[in-house]
Amino acid sequence: MEIRSILFPTDFSEPASRALDHALVLAHHFGTKLTLLHVETPYESDPANPRHEFPEPGELFTRFRGQSTDRLAGTEPPVRQEDIEIEEVVLRGISAAREILAYADENRVDMILMGTHGRGAIGHFILGSTTERVVHGALVPVLTIQHGEDRFVAKGGRYEKVLIPVDFSEASRKALEYGVEIAGRFGSELELVHVIEPVLAPQALFAGGASPVAIDPDIRQRSRTALADFAGDLLPERYEFLLKSGRPHHEIISTIRERNCDLLIIANQGWNALD
Known part of the structure; x- marks a missing residue:
């Protein structure tokens, strides 16, 4: 880039x-x-x-x-x-x-x-x-x-902390490319977040409204593997991967506030919007 x-x-x-x-x-x-x-x-x-x-x-x-x-x-x-x-x-x-x-x-x-x-x-x-x-x-x-x-x-x-939501689309890969470059230039901490939207699956009916992460204990590791396959050699040696469950826009806003992020890099309709 x-x-x-x-x-x-x-x-x-x-x-x-x-x-x-x-x-x-x-x-x-x-x-x-x-x-x-x-x-x-x-x-x-x-x-x-x-x-x-x-x-x-x-x-x-x-x-x-x-x-x-x-x-x-x-x-x-x-x-x-x-x-x-x-x-x-x-x-x-x-x-x-x-x-x-x-x-x-x-x-x-x-x-x-x-x-x-x-x-x-x-x-x-x-x-x-x-x-x-x-x-x-x-x-x-x-x-x-x-x-x-x-x-x-x-x-x-x-920018001390850069947050990049990843949904495994081509647009979010482009956002990841820019985010890694900017974080590297500023020596920023890099955090990636993937949000899993709840679906009304049969197992969810018996889980008392538990999140997909709670229902499927292997989903975190599978998400990490998917991220590695998706990002390839884009990922730096040091980054933090966050897995959330809920409405993506709510979870992203919540993560920004909880993690005190300075820069959000997010894909927008096929290209990038940064905030």
Whole structure:
């Protein structure tokens, strides 16, 4: 796996500024080009403007440089401007998500990194309309950074624990490939989780609602064997394998909280979404 270019769409909001910390550090770690992209839409620029005109781009480039310079100064460990190739792009269109996806495709970027606008207890998994459209439409991995307390900066620009759900699909194998690479670059602990969904089988009727793991004592070992066959030589020497039973989205969220994970890498409709 090789990451040569990272696309960072920004609306200059506080969530975007926080997400830029991640983009700068990742670009530095991978030695990649970082493209800062802002999409100007007439309706978002000035809703009170009856002609819905686009603003001039000069001010936007000034804001780009201000945002990137401010965040570079605050990264830990420090990242210097000269250490990263940064490109600034302004596009104009009716749909920000459509322009982001088109740019990523036309310029063959390897990863998209975006902030989210979700708030509150459930906000961790609410992306915001533009980010959600990009996640579902992108043909490359998308790293989304939640809005709120940023442990990434507090931990010195490191992902200490990376979690990858595995369902033995081709998409989850691709997610595993990216996860192993990122964990290796940051020296992160790597945890893999496989969730078995309960089915109404005859033996379950007599087990008092026990989980498949409790009903079948050999399922854990069979899952480990299946993981080894599935992952091949992708797996590093050190990782932890977790086997859960229940609704996958509930168990994944629960695992993130219980294990205090910093980065979730999960397959999404045939490709990758990272959070």
